[in-house]
Amino acid sequence: MSKLDRELMRGAGPAAVLSLLSSREMYGYELVEQLDQRTDGVLKMGQSTLYPLLYNLEAKGLVKGVWRSADSGRDRKYYHLTAAGKKRLARDAEQLTAFSGAMKALGLLARAPAPISHVPVL
Amino acid sequence: MIHTALRAVMPTTYLNTWLSRRALRRLIARAELPRPVTDLIADVCARTHLRRSEQLDVARELTAHFQSGLESGASMEDVIAAFGDPKRAARSIARAKRAARHPTIRYLQHAILAVVLLSTSVVLFYAFTLYRYYAGEPNVTRNYLAEIRAPVLAIPDQDRAWPLYVRAIQEFGAIPREIARDGFAAGPGAQTWPFIRKYLAAHTQGLATLREAAGKPVLGFDYADLSWQKAAMRARSPEHPPGMDVPIADNPIVVSILLPHLHELRNAARILAADARIAAEDEDKQRYLANLEAIFGISRQLMSEPFTLSHLVALAVAELAMSVAREQVATDLLGDADLARLASGVARSPARASPGGMIILDLESERVIVEDILQRIFTDDGRGGGRLIEGELGDIERQFGVALPHPLARNGIFPLRALAVASRRKLQDQLDLAMAAAERDQRRPLSAHAQRSCDEEFAKLTDLGLDLAFPIYASMREGDGWAGSLFLTRDHVEAHRAALLTAIAAKRHQLATGAWPTALDQLVPRYLAQAPPDPLDPRSPLRIRTTKDALVIYSAGINKTDDNAQGINDRWLAPPNPGSQTFYDAGTLELWLDNPSTAPQQDDWILILLPN
Numbered sequence: 001m002s003k004l005d006r007e008l009m010r011g012a013g014p015a016a017v018l019s020l021l022s023s024r025e026m027y028g029y030e031l032v033e034q035l036d037q038r039t040d041g042v043l044k045m046g047q048s049t050l051y052p053l054l055y056n057l058e059a060k061g062l063v064k065g066v067w068r069s070a071d072s073g074r075d076r077k078y079y080h081l082t083a084a085g086k087k088r089l090a091r092d093a094e095q096l097t098a099f100s101g102a103m104k105a106l107g108l109l110a111r112a113p114a115p116i117s118h119v120p121v122l
Numbered sequence: 123m124i125h126t127a128l129r130a131v132m133p134t135t136y137l138n139t140w141l142s143r144r145a146l147r148r149l150i151a152r153a154e155l156p157r158p159v160t161d162l163i164a165d166v167c168a169r170t171h172l173r174r175s176e177q178l179d180v181a182r183e184l185t186a187h188f189q190s191g192l193e194s195g196a197s198m199e200d201v202i203a204a205f206g207d208p209k210r211a212a213r214s215i216a217r218a219k220r221a222a223r224h225p226t227i228r229y230l231q232h233a234i235l236a237v238v239l240l241s242t243s244v245v246l247f248y249a250f251t252l253y254r255y256y257a258g259e260p261n262v263t264r265n266y267l268a269e270i271r272a273p274v275l276a277i278p279d280q281d282r283a284w285p286l287y288v289r290a291i292q293e294f295g296a297i298p299r300e301i302a303r304d305g306f307a308a309g310p311g312a313q314t315w316p317f318i319r320k321y322l323a324a325h326t327q328g329l330a331t332l333r334e335a336a337g338k339p340v341l342g343f344d345y346a347d348l349s350w351q352k353a354a355m356r357a358r359s360p361e362h363p364p365g366m367d368v369p370i371a372d373n374p375i376v377v378s379i380l381l382p383h384l385h386e387l388r389n390a391a392r393i394l395a396a397d398a399r400i401a402a403e404d405e406d407k408q409r410y411l412a413n414l415e416a417i418f419g420i421s422r423q424l425m426s427e428p429f430t431l432s433h434l435v436a437l438a439v440a441e442l443a444m445s446v447a448r449e450q451v452a453t454d455l456l457g458d459a460d461l462a463r464l465a466s467g468v469a470r471s472p473a474r475a476s477p478g479g480m481i482i483l484d485l486e487s488e489r490v491i492v493e494d495i496l497q498r499i500f501t502d503d504g505r506g507g508g509r510l511i512e513g514e515l516g517d518i519e520r521q522f523g524v525a526l527p528h529p530l531a532r533n534g535i536f537p538l539r540a541l542a543v544a545s546r547r548k549l550q551d552q553l554d555l556a557m558a559a560a561e562r563d564q565r566r567p568l569s570a571h572a573q574r575s576c577d578e579e580f581a582k583l584t585d586l587g588l589d590l591a592f593p594i595y596a597s598m599r600e601g602d603g604w605a606g607s608l609f610l611t612r613d614h615v616e617a618h619r620a621a622l623l624t625a626i627a628a629k630r631h632q633l634a635t636g637a638w639p640t641a642l643d644q645l646v647p648r649y650l651a652q653a654p655p656d657p658l659d660p661r662s663p664l665r666i667r668t669t670k671d672a673l674v675i676y677s678a679g680i681n682k683t684d685d686n687a688q689g690i691n692d693r694w695l696a697p698p699n700p701g702s703q704t705f706y707d708a709g710t711l712e713l714w715l716d717n718p719s720t721a722p723q724q725d726d727w728i729l730i731l732l733p734n
Contacts, residue, residue, distance in 0.1 A: 046204070047204050
């Protein structure tokens with residue numbers, strides 16, 4: 001499946017990142033890889049796009065980044081969801097569900113999509 | 123090492139900004155990434171134009187990102203390609219980082235930026251204003267001094283009075299100390315009177331020269347030739363050497379043109395007035411009348427000058443002569459022929475009345491003064507417009523000795539006046555309006571003084587910034603209301619003249635019939651060409667009334683009601699200081715004219731009282 005259009009990505013991107021971080025903390029490169037792999041490339045975003053998105057989420061207090069040494073000995077900045085981020089994720093999930101339901105009612109969707117958290121990791 | 127320790131303790135403080143570019147390069151280099159990757163990271167960081175600490179954060183994150191990418195097995199080319207466009211990345215990162223800054227810092231940054239922009243704008247605007255002010259040049263096209271000199275220089279020498287006045291000054295020589303303090307204004311009974319008598323008796327030649335000068339048809343004073351002052355000073359103060367000659371420029375600004383002859387002519391009038399009083403005491407009526415005719419002659423000569431100030435002095439001189447004449451009208455000094463001769467001089471001075479009965483003043487010098495200022499401190503766009511510039515202002519200020527003490531303050535501040543001064547076109551248009559109003563106003567009678575509005579029009583020149591553009595003009599004007607005061611002075615002289623002519627006619631009637639007239643009709647047309655109008659009620663003639671002690675010539679006053687000469691006694695025409703130019707309380711008169719309800723109930727104005 002091809003990547004989403006930029007306009008759709010603008011709305012879906014933050015929710016996708018929040019969703020990934022809801023399971024565990026991740027570092028930047030890992031987030032890029034997960035978005036690509038777990039959505040089959042649909043939510044693949046340019047690596048230069050991810051960091052601005054993370055900074056925005058961090059500025060809004062939805063995620064927090066912490067520098068730590070990785071197993072390799074190198075420093076990495078790990079991002080995790082804050083309480084505000086969890087609330088925001090819940091709200092986004094609700095809205096996306098309503099959105100997809102509406103699209104289905106209009107006949108745009110063949111069936112209701114599974115929640116993001118249930119997309120199997122490849 | 124120090125840098126590493128500091129970063130460990132305070133990983134993202136502003137302290138890092140002090141470590142500048144070297145820290146950034148060192149951080150990127152320490153990641154041991156391939157050169158194209160480190161160049162990419164450095165390029166992205168530089169393009170963000172973020173603060174150094176923020177760039178360090180970004181560099182740190184991007185180096186970790188590319189390290190992760192390479193460690194995952196991707197090739198250098200792949201990780202670079204996957205990163206995306208560095209320019210767009212830098213823009214997005216910068217936007218996000220700025221949005222993440224603390225709001226207070228953001229606001230402070232915006233405020234600082236605003237202040238910097240505003241300050242820069244102000245500085246640029248000020249520089250532009252300075253440039254426009256100092257870069258412009260005036261276009262002085264008219265030489266007003268040459269214009270007013272031309273008719274004077276065309277006068278044949280034998281018709282010019284001024285050289286004779288100069289000779290008279292030399293003939294009089296030094297003025298004794300006893301007289302010098304109060305001058306010749308003192309009259310009989312004053313402490314200095316004996317000194318005046320003695321002095322004038324010793325200077326009959328000077329008096330004769332004055333009379334000869336006053337009899338010339340024109341004054342002929344050359345405004346560019348002040349060399350006579352040396353001779354005058356030498357004659358008056360032989361012990362004090364005269365000062366240096368101050369050369370007059372070819373085309374000086376009109377406001378700098380000196381009129382020292384006015385003082386000399388006023389002095390000459392006072393000398394003649396004093397001698398007239400002496401002649402009256404000595405019952406020498408020919409000398410008495412000759413002196414009065416000379417004083418009237420001086421007033422007529424001054425009226426022919428192109429300056430309003432000269433006309434003001436002319437009015438004062440005529441007033442002096444009329445005051446001296448009044449003293450003898452009711453006495454037995456003058457016979458019928460003498461009184462007729464006196465009336466002839468009074469009727470022609472300071473100028474013949476226009477057909478409407480008014481003395482018309484020449485106000486053109488007021489226009490000339492302003493237009494000359496405009497041509498010297500404004501540019502000329504060829505269409506009557508222009509902007510304020512330095513022009514000749516600095517030179518004029520130095521000439522008048524009014525420059526601001528500190529040149530930097532003056533040169534720095536003065537150009538800003540251009541922001542508050544109207545254009546040359548607007549000032550010229552307003553001047554035209556004011557002059558037209560002045561010409562209308564001087565043709566209104568005294569009773570219509572409240573409708574005179576030209577002072578308001580002249581005041582608008584100040585509103586348009588003329589005083590700001592040329593500060594010396596403000597000091598010359600002596601405040602608002604100068605035109606109204608000038609016209610009131612003219613009205614006063616006219617009223618005095620009308621009353622005096624009536625008094626002379628009444629005296630002639632008395633000499634002929636043995637009694638005062640009971641009505642003005644008895645004097646017309648034998649002794650008066652026509653009944654003079656009441657100055658405060660032009661529709662009615664002056665009024666006369668005989669009492670057991672005197673003949674009273676009076677006006678019905680502001681309320682225009684004839685109260686049979688009851689009311690204000692002899693205030694209006696009685697000079698508070700004999701010989702001075704201030705003949706009445708102009709402020710009170712204006713108040714009553716503007717608000718008739720404030721005038722006294724019974725307010726007949728007694729103009730002349732002729733005792734039996």
